[in-house]
Amino acid sequence: MKGKKLKNSHLDSLFDGFLKEEGSIILGFKRDGNAIGHHIFKGSAKDYSLINPFFSANGAIYFRRLFSKGAKLLFILRPCEIRAYVELTKLTQIEREGIVAISVDCPGTESEKEKTDRASLPEDIRDYFKGDNKKRWACINCREKRGVVGDAGIRLDRDYNMWIIPYTEKGERLIETLEGELTDIPIDMAISPDRQTDSFKTDMDALRSDLKRCVLCMNCRDMCPVCYCVDCVFNGDEYLPRGDALLNKVLRTGSTDMPQGKELFHLIRMYHVSQTCVGCGACEEACPQDIPLTKYFKGISERLQGIFSYMSGRGFDEAIPYTTFIEDELKDAED
Ligand code: SF4
Ligand code: SF4
Numbered sequence: 001m002k003g004k005k006l007k008n009s010h011l012d013s014l015f016d017g018f019l020k021e022e023g024s025i026i027l028g029f030k031r032d033g034n035a036i037g038h039h040i041f042k043g044s045a046k047d048y049s050l051i052n053p054f055f056s057a058n059g060a061i062y063f064r065r066l067f068s069k070g071a072k073l074l075f076i077l078r079p080c081e082i083r084a085y086v087e088l089t090k091l092t093q094i095e096r097e098g099i100v101a102i103s104v105d106c107p108g109t110e111s112e113k114e115k116t117d118r119a120s121l122p123e124d125i126r127d128y129f130k131g132d133n134k135k136r137w138a139c140i141n142c143r144e145k146r147g148v149v150g151d152a153g154i155r156l157d158r159d160y161n162m163w164i165i166p167y168t169e170k171g172e173r174l175i176e177t178l179e180g181e182l183t184d185i186p187i188d189m190a191i192s193p194d195r196q197t198d199s200f201k202t203d204m205d206a207l208r209s210d211l212k213r214c215v216l217c218m219n220c221r222d223m224c225p226v227c228y229c230v231d232c233v234f235n236g237d238e239y240l241p242r243g244d245a246l247l248n249k250v251l252r253t254g255s256t257d258m259p260q261g262k263e264l265f266h267l268i269r270m271y272h273v274s275q276t277c278v279g280c281g282a283c284e285e286a287c288p289q290d291i292p293l294t295k296y297f298k299g300i301s302e303r304l305q306g307i308f309s310y311m312s313g314r315g316f317d318e319a320i321p322y323t324t325f326i327e328d329e330l331k332d333a334e335d
């Protein structure tokens with residue numbers, strides 16, 4: 001595989017060149033003193049950061065339902081964010097014509113909620129790789145933390161040289177604008193495909209017990225990048241009766257724990273996102289009740305995707321299994 005060795009000055013000129021075009025913007029991370037977070041750059045990419053070691057949200061959520069063909073956007077995000085973007089393009093929730101998506105090798109992230117000391121923001125990316133940080137469960141068990149998805153990837157070799165590698169024609173066109181020749185990239189990279197895999201405990205008793213604390217605020221749904229239905233069935237009174245509808249139901253059916261319907265809410269959501277979940281853990285980050293949602297959503301979705309040899313967000317051309325029919329598929333399944 002070929003790529004170009006990068007210096008920071010190359011990225012500066014790449015971003016400046018991109019932002020010079022009328023109407024163009026970049027979604028990435030901006031560092032501001034000891035704070036760091038998603039930022040939309042227009043005009044200048046000053047203080048951008050390739051890495052954000054603290055996770056609060058999946059950036060793909062910000063451009064969900066983008067249908068402007070003339071848009072000129074550059075995404076420079078973590079692999080789980082670019083994977084969510086790729087899924088959203090397949091779900092026709094983002095028009096990808098004017099977008100270039102670059103995934104950056106991700107060393108893993110700590111929860112923004114857990115972070116107590118802003119001063120712990122590493123001065124240098126190398127410190128973060130070596131540092132004793134408290135990575136989220138989603139990151140310890142991440143399925144793809146390498147910058148190998150999207151139109152191009154920024155990767156680090158073992159000597160911490162940065163490489164930019166094209167994966168699509170769009171990526172090739174962008175990288176052509178950088179000085180230097182394409183050369184073979186080193187085989188040995190700082191981030192390997194290996195991952196630790198905790199056993200996913202997804203039985204109903206554990207789920208029921210964890211969901212006891214759920215207050216049905218639906219933050220998990222609202223912050224999930226691939227939970228995209230505009231008309232969610234849980235928005236009305238049908239599944240979650242309130243007021244008169246609740247009174248009538250209780251009088252008809254008897255005593256009930258409140259809020260009603262939380263298991264149904266999570267099971268329907270799980271069913272809806274199981275083929276497209278990227279295991280980012282944004283749902284868990286959004287939960288005020290600290291319910292360990294990632295292990296259920298990621299655990300179940302990876303099992304299901306495995307049955308179809310599918311991986312969400314791996315490629316633009318890989319069809320989501322429920323959108324295709326293959327006659328010989330799942331031959332062992334019972335009728
Ligand atoms: S889930 Fe993977 S890609 Fe996403 S922040 Fe964690 S390690 Fe990075
Ligand atoms: S269900 Fe949770 S882990 Fe899966 S994509 Fe949505 S927010 Fe990420």
Ligand code: SF4
Nearest residue numbers: 214215217218220287
């Ligand atoms: S965010 Fe937490 S409390 Fe709110 S609905 Fe989701 S699981 Fe329940």
